[in-house]
Amino acid sequence: LPLALYTATFAVHFMVLSKSGPGDGFFSSAFQARLSGNNLHNASIPEHLAYGSVITVKNLRMAIGYLHSHRHLYPEGIGARQQQVTTYLHKDYNNLWIIKKHNTNSDPLDPSFPVEFVRHGDIIRLEHKETSRNLHSHYHEAPLTRKHYQVTGYGINGTGDSNDFWRIEVVNRKFGNRIKVLRSRIRFIHLVTGCVLGSSGKVLPKWGWEQLEVTCTPYLKETLNSIWNVEDHINPKLPNISLDVLQPSFPEMLLESHMVMIRGNSGLKPKDNEFTSKPWHWPINYQGLRFSGVNDxxxxxxxxxxxxxxxLNLLSITLYLLSGSIIAVAMQRGARLPAEVAGHTARKGQSWTRAWNLCPLLVF
Structure with missing residues (x-):
């Protein structure tokens, strides 16, 4: 019964809270498709990825977010001083990338060019739409994760070097297969270093706007950190399909929501110079819990x-345990207590336990 009640509470939760919000990026693309107001809700987008498409790329590990870049550079002493590449949990124009061929800078959306689909095993270049810099990696060490390579934005107006080339692979698929939006699980293999694009999930310092670190890992084992899917897909030359078929079932939503909550709670850390309390402080009321917003x-x-x-409750519990221990030792030694004392002791213990359970918390 408790499990059924708990599950029913989440069923009501999903029915009532069915609208989009700023935290949509914590959830998978399929989960977002059921949220009213989200750009994936009742949406129609091209099914297969083609050159020239404007896309967003989302990491499959929950609460990692979208591949992101912005005009800020890595600071001195942190690898190459090039444009930062991170993952970001919220919808943003800086999440948009243009997928292009590695060996040409021509515009695939030119009406005179035929549509050419991206296929498993193709060598591609990802150009950041807002800054026109290419997704880039090299042998410089990543900011936080040792033995991983730094990922940056590099080049001018899409013109860079061979470190901008990536091989796109679909997990468990044959070479030559088309890449499906939302459904295909893809990896980006750096052509020069052989590393795999991924996110460590580590939070960057203030110079990285406390977004999550993106690295290129030389360890080629398939993990969710290095697997992505294409979410948004804009290409006026392609027909659209409905996304209704992607909406998850209730058990899938229940599992995903719990995984997101677990990961979100595990990522809570005190801010710089913030005075914190320890868990053992709370039961004895030595220090309380602090809740503060992002801004001052x-x-x-x-x-x-x-x-x-x-x-008073703590004192009562201590006295109860002490007296109970004394009575228990006395009875072990053969002492006999009057029935009234034994009954009074039992009732007293029950009352103190009940008072402890009902003790209110007050906010000061």
């Missing part, structure tokens, strides 16, 4: 138990 202007809440109620 946000509201801040300090959660602390009522000291009078809390400490």
């Amino acid at each position: 202007t946000d509201f801040r809440v300090y959660l602390l138990g009522n000291p009078v109620v809390w400490w």
Whole structure:
């Protein structure tokens, strides 16, 4: 019954909270397709990836987000001083990339050019739409993850070098197969170094806007960190298909929501110079829980138990345990207690336990 009630609560939750929000990027593309207001909800997009398409690329590991870049450079001493490439959990224009052939800079969307689909095993170049720099890697070490290579944005107006070339592969598919939007699980293999594009999931410092680190890993084992799917897909030369068929079932949504919650909670860390409390502080009311917003202007809440109620309960529990221990030792030694004392002791223990369970928390 408790499990059924818990599951039913989430069923109601999914029915009531069915609209898009700023945290959509934490969830998979299929989950987002059911959220009203999301760009994938009731959407129609081209089914197969083609050269010249404007796309977003999402990591398959939950709560990693979209391949992202911006005009800020890596700071001095952090690999090459080139444009930062990260993953970002929210929808943003800086998540947009143009997929192009590696050996030409012509515009595939020119009406005079026929449509050419991207296939498993093709050598491609990803050009960042907002800055016109190519996705790039080299032998410089990644910012946070040792033995991984740095990933940057490089070049001018799409013109860079051979370190901008990537081989696109579909997991468990044959060479030559077309790549399906949302459905194909793809990897990007760097042509020069042989490493695989991925995200470590580590949070970059303030110079990286606390977004997540993108690296090129020389370890070729298939993990969710290095597997991606194409989510948004814009190409006016291609016909569209409906995304309704991609919406997940209730068990899939239930599992995914819990995985996102687990990962989100595990990623909570105190900010720089923030005064924190330890878990053992809370039961004894030594220090409370702090909740603060991102900005200095946000509201801040300090959660602390009522000291009078809390400490009286702690004292009562201590006395109860002490007296119970004394009585237990006495009975082990053969001492006989009057029935009234034994009954009173049992009732007293029940009352203190009930009071502890009902002890309220007050916010100061």
